[in-house]
Amino acid sequence: MTGRFRSAPVVALVVGSAMSLAGCLNDSEIDEDDIVVFGPYRTVEADRFVESLEVFTDTTGIDVRYTGSSNFVSDLAERIENNGATPDVVVVPQPGLVQSMVDGGEVVPLDAAARDALRANYEPDIADAAIFDGQDSAVPYRRSLKSIVWFRPDVFEAEGWEVPRTLDELESLAEAIVASDRDIAPWCFSLQAGDQSGWAATDWVEDIVVRRSGVDVYEDWAAGRIGFADSRIEAAFTEFQELVLAPGRVAGRLTAVVATPVELAWEPLLATEPGCAMYKQADFALNWMPSLDVGPDGGIDWFALPDVDESEPPLLIGGDLIVALDDRPDVAELMEFLAGVAAGESWVEEGGFISAKSSIAVGAYPDPERQFIETLADAPAQVFDASDQMPPEIGSDLLWDEITGWVTGSSSYDDFAETMDTARDAHDAG
Amino acid sequence: MEQEGANPSVDDSDRDDIDRHGGRDEASMTPLGSSTAWIRRVVKVTPTDDEEAALDELIPRGDDFLPYLRRFSMLTVLSASIAAFGLLSDSAAVVIGAMLVAPLMTPITAAAAATVRAQNDVLVRSILVIFLGVVLAIGVGVVTCAIAGFDIASEADLPDQVAQRTFPGLLDLGVAITAGAAAGYISTRRSTTSALPGVGIAVALVPPLATVGILIQLKLNSAAQNAFLLFLTNLAAIVFAASVMLLLSGFRPQEERARRSVRLRLSVTLLAVAVVAIPLTLHTQATVRDSNLRRAVTQAVVEWDASVRVIELTADVVDGTAHVELIASGPNEVRPAWRLADLVRSTFGRPVDLELRYERDEFYAVSSR
Numbered sequence: 001m002t003g004r005f006r007s008a009p010v011v012a013l014v015v016g017s018a019m020s021l022a023g024c025l026n027d028s029e030i031d032e033d034d035i036v037v038f039g040p041y042r043t044v045e046a047d048r049f050v051e052s053l054e055v056f057t058d059t060t061g062i063d064v065r066y067t068g069s070s071n072f073v074s075d076l077a078e079r080i081e082n083n084g085a086t087p088d089v090v091v092v093p094q095p096g097l098v099q100s101m102v103d104g105g106e107v108v109p110l111d112a113a114a115r116d117a118l119r120a121n122y123e124p125d126i127a128d129a130a131i132f133d134g135q136d137s138a139v140p141y142r143r144s145l146k147s148i149v150w151f152r153p154d155v156f157e158a159e160g161w162e163v164p165r166t167l168d169e170l171e172s173l174a175e176a177i178v179a180s181d182r183d184i185a186p187w188c189f190s191l192q193a194g195d196q197s198g199w200a201a202t203d204w205v206e207d208i209v210v211r212r213s214g215v216d217v218y219e220d221w222a223a224g225r226i227g228f229a230d231s232r233i234e235a236a237f238t239e240f241q242e243l244v245l246a247p248g249r250v251a252g253r254l255t256a257v258v259a260t261p262v263e264l265a266w267e268p269l270l271a272t273e274p275g276c277a278m279y280k281q282a283d284f285a286l287n288w289m290p291s292l293d294v295g296p297d298g299g300i301d302w303f304a305l306p307d308v309d310e311s312e313p314p315l316l317i318g319g320d321l322i323v324a325l326d327d328r329p330d331v332a333e334l335m336e337f338l339a340g341v342a343a344g345e346s347w348v349e350e351g352g353f354i355s356a357k358s359s360i361a362v363g364a365y366p367d368p369e370r371q372f373i374e375t376l377a378d379a380p381a382q383v384f385d386a387s388d389q390m391p392p393e394i395g396s397d398l399l400w401d402e403i404t405g406w407v408t409g410s411s412s413y414d415d416f417a418e419t420m421d422t423a424r425d426a427h428d429a430g
Numbered sequence: 431m432e433q434e435g436a437n438p439s440v441d442d443s444d445r446d447d448i449d450r451h452g453g454r455d456e457a458s459m460t461p462l463g464s465s466t467a468w469i470r471r472v473v474k475v476t477p478t479d480d481e482e483a484a485l486d487e488l489i490p491r492g493d494d495f496l497p498y499l500r501r502f503s504m505l506t507v508l509s510a511s512i513a514a515f516g517l518l519s520d521s522a523a524v525v526i527g528a529m530l531v532a533p534l535m536t537p538i539t540a541a542a543a544a545t546v547r548a549q550n551d552v553l554v555r556s557i558l559v560i561f562l563g564v565v566l567a568i569g570v571g572v573v574t575c576a577i578a579g580f581d582i583a584s585e586a587d588l589p590d591q592v593a594q595r596t597f598p599g600l601l602d603l604g605v606a607i608t609a610g611a612a613a614g615y616i617s618t619r620r621s622t623t624s625a626l627p628g629v630g631i632a633v634a635l636v637p638p639l640a641t642v643g644i645l646i647q648l649k650l651n652s653a654a655q656n657a658f659l660l661f662l663t664n665l666a667a668i669v670f671a672a673s674v675m676l677l678l679s680g681f682r683p684q685e686e687r688a689r690r691s692v693r694l695r696l697s698v699t700l701l702a703v704a705v706v707a708i709p710l711t712l713h714t715q716a717t718v719r720d721s722n723l724r725r726a727v728t729q730a731v732v733e734w735d736a737s738v739r740v741i742e743l744t745a746d747v748v749d750g751t752a753h754v755e756l757i758a759s760g761p762n763e764v765r766p767a768w769r770l771a772d773l774v775r776s777t778f779g780r781p782v783d784l785e786l787r788y789e790r791d792e793f794y795a796v797s798s799r
Contacts, residue, residue: 038768043783047751050781069768078766085769 034063035334038079039091039320040072043263044287048347049091055346056337062330070194073097073396080106080325088326089334091141094388094396095129098321102132108324109135110339111332117339121359130321138321139338140356145372146203146282146316146385147305150266153296155184155274163303165310167211171243177277178248185251187244188269188276190260191404198400200262201407202387203316204244204280207305208236210314215381222386224394224424228417237406237413245407251276258408263288270300280305282318283372287352294368302368304375314381318388319356391427398423476680481618485547485681488540488617489555499559505533506563506636510570513640517571518580520589525637530627532636534563538665539617542610542672545695548683560665567636571643585650595641596653598660599714603707606667609633613668614675633664659709666702673699719747723778727754730773735765741789751781759789 041049046068053064067087069075073094079085086106092098101107110118115136118127122140130138156163159180164170174186191200210218213232220226221233228234244250250257251268252275260267266289268275279285292299307313322338324331337343341360347353351366354373362373376382387395399420406416490498509531516524537559544553582588588596612629638661645654673696683692723745731738738760746753754774764786771784 046783047781067768067772069766069771071767075766075768079768 031063033330034065035089035328035330036087037064037066037089037091038072038076038087039066039068040070040093041066041091042068042070044352045284048287048350048353051350052344052347053334053337055342056334060330060333060337062333064334070196072196073392074195080104086325088328088331089322089324091320091322092138093318093320094392095319095321095384096388096390096395097392098138098323099132100392101323101325102135102137106325107132107137108327108331109137110139110324110335114139114332114336114339117336121339121341121357123358126356126358129319138323139335140319141322141338141344142320143354143356143376144282144284144318144320145354145376146318147207147313148281148283148285148302148372149305150269150279150281150285150300150302151277152269152274153298153301155277159277161277164306166306167208167239167308170306174243174249184274185249185268185276186278187250188265188267188279189244189250190257190262190265191407192258192260193262196396196400197262198402198404198407199387200265200281201240201403202395202399203282203385204240205233205236205403206383206386207280207316208239209233209386210316210381210383211305211307212236212239215314215383218383218386222384222389224390224428227421227424229414229421234413234417254408258404283354283369284352286368312378312380314383315376315379316385317376317382318385390424394420394424394427481679482681484618485540485543485676488536488543489552489559495555499562502533502537502559503562503566505531506566507570509533509636510567510640510643511574513567513637514571514574514644515578517589517591517595517637517640517644518575518578520591522591525591525634526631528636528640529631529634532634534560534567534635535613535629535633535668537563538635538668539613539672542614542669542699543617543676543681545669545673545699546676546681546683546692548691548695563636564639564661567639568643568646571640572647573643574640575644575647580644580648582648585653588650588653591637592641592644595638595660596645596656597713597717598656598663598710599717600707600710601714602660603663603667603703603710606633606664607671607703609664610668610671611675614672615679617672618676618679618681633668635661635664638664656713659706663706663710666699666706670696670699670703716747720745723747723752723754726752726778727756727774730770730777731756731758733773734770735760735762737761738788747780751783752778754782754784756784757787757789759791761791763790764788 037053039049046066049068050064050066053066057063076087076090076092076097079087080101090101092101098107110130118130118136118139122130126140127136130136130140132138151163155161159177159182161173161176162169164173177184177186189200189204191197193199206218209221209232212235217226217232221228221230226233245254245257247253252260265281266279266285269277269279270289270292286294289300294300294302304313304315322335324335341357344353344355344357345360345364348355348360348364348369349366351369354365354369362370365373387399389395390399402411402416402419405411406413411419489495509528512531513525513528516522516528537556541553541556541560544550544556585593609629610633613633616629638657641657642654642661645651645657677692677696724743727743727745728740731740738758740756740758742755742757744753744755752774767784767786767788770786771782774784775782
């Protein structure tokens, strides 16, 4: 008897805790009327994106369910082919893929309200980028600056390394880093991203093409008017290979390049004893790294990949478009919200995000995003990611696969270029 | 029943004596006082002189104190060393051996007895001895880990014997309370001392402290704090439960004034138990939540592709988001991972971050002659 009395409080405590736990779970029931959004944002970026849609749910009562995948392009194709799994709305980083979906009749054009919001909140050239086949088909959501080189100011200062002002100085710096006593490689780099592996390598080459050969050659290459066999394109691949991939140039050697998830490529840079001195990746890499002060006195700093001379370099940019694949009124309401000024504001405040909207004041951004926007404004030219402009079966599929093969040495540049150009010719002819 | 059997001579006059000792006063005060008074009326006990003496002998006084302290220190160092080696070599048997050598239960039981009998000098001495034991055992853990040259790449590589002491839950509190009650019961009954080793094993005191030392040496401070929480849990629960048991056995302060302070003293020990119960409850909640998540993932995998086998599953809930790392294999082409993530989210009801590695089962039959 007495034993039972004594143990009663403990039992009550355990049972009470378990019951309160059961009550905590299941806080998000799924409704068939929810708007299903699919995109490439995962982990922190997925959280930020979903948070930015809370205003919409609060004001309309319409719930949005978001899923993001590292295999976004192939998963989206599978969902569209699979009856019943097509998402209502998609976030697409590749304009070429949007064009392909428009061609396939899958995209629902914006309604009048969304079009009005688009014209009111975007610069005309950005709004025009959302026009496909003469119709406003997408809402530009995010802009990204890809020509960023991240570095540790404490390491540069300790070693007496200077931020390079030209591409040649960058090569000299890489040579100095290799020759230094410190056990450190010049670069952190990896391209593993599931079936999207390779995009990080295309960004590198694109930045070199536009610097060495100029905007016109770059745009001709992106549009397929210049092939991969062109000597100027080959020279950019060769420069990338010698600058970044040659023995001793990359942390963890080619094994790490192939095996490390692209979101974790920064890890050697921020290690207590850094394994690399520089890391070229877009502004959104801040979402992948631990929270750090950015700047000369911070844990990390950045410079724009320099031009061939000391002038301001042209900048490689990327951008995410949002398109509707369903014509329900709720979905149209969401598209209008996304084109409006409130969409993305919370993400702007959190950092790690540059909105495509001009109606969000530069002053609303924290540093370093404010610096990125000012750098973009000062750039003599901005070019959009070439592989993302290409038709998806070329840029988002074949090129990513083939460049990965070329990086690992399983194919020569000639074979790689021939495969790419043959496929492009066949696509354009078809 | 056992208490009645141990004191067959208790009669109505004893009961009146118990009541005079404060039982009715307590009954009119608090639920705790009410319960203990009621139980005391039912069990009808008064400790014998021998039982009082047994408590007095837990920590020697006068000239005997220093020799005791030397013995205590030696046994603590030895038991902590055995525990540390057992923990590092991941040997449960060796760690149990350390528990049998450990002398910490005695001053803790003495602290409980001093609490009930309002012997402040004994209480202070007990606390000092306990503090000495804590410092020695942690120090031995640090030194042993350093001498052994033990190192790990990450917390996941900790030996099981160490790792299982870094996340105490409510079950540990339950063990400590019941073992503390047993310690209180045994401490006054010389005929039951054969049960002491069982109590020592049930409520391991030195291994958590040696674990703290090892984790400090490995610079895993958060895990070290949790291991120390396990020790504090044992300490608070034993003092509380042993005090209650001694109270129920009829032990009281000698002086009338001191009797009134027993409620306050017991409340302090109960408060200590409540304080450690808060993080333990959170730990238990996390354990239950992770277990629910694992079940949700397993269910979702079956719904995703019934032919898939789960090879390795790591599931954790952090800041409300389920983090799932899954290695699976199956005979078919992998189904889209987004579908699995959505299924887990639907089943578990929280946001999910899924990392999936899928291996295709491939079978080869070869004959070479």
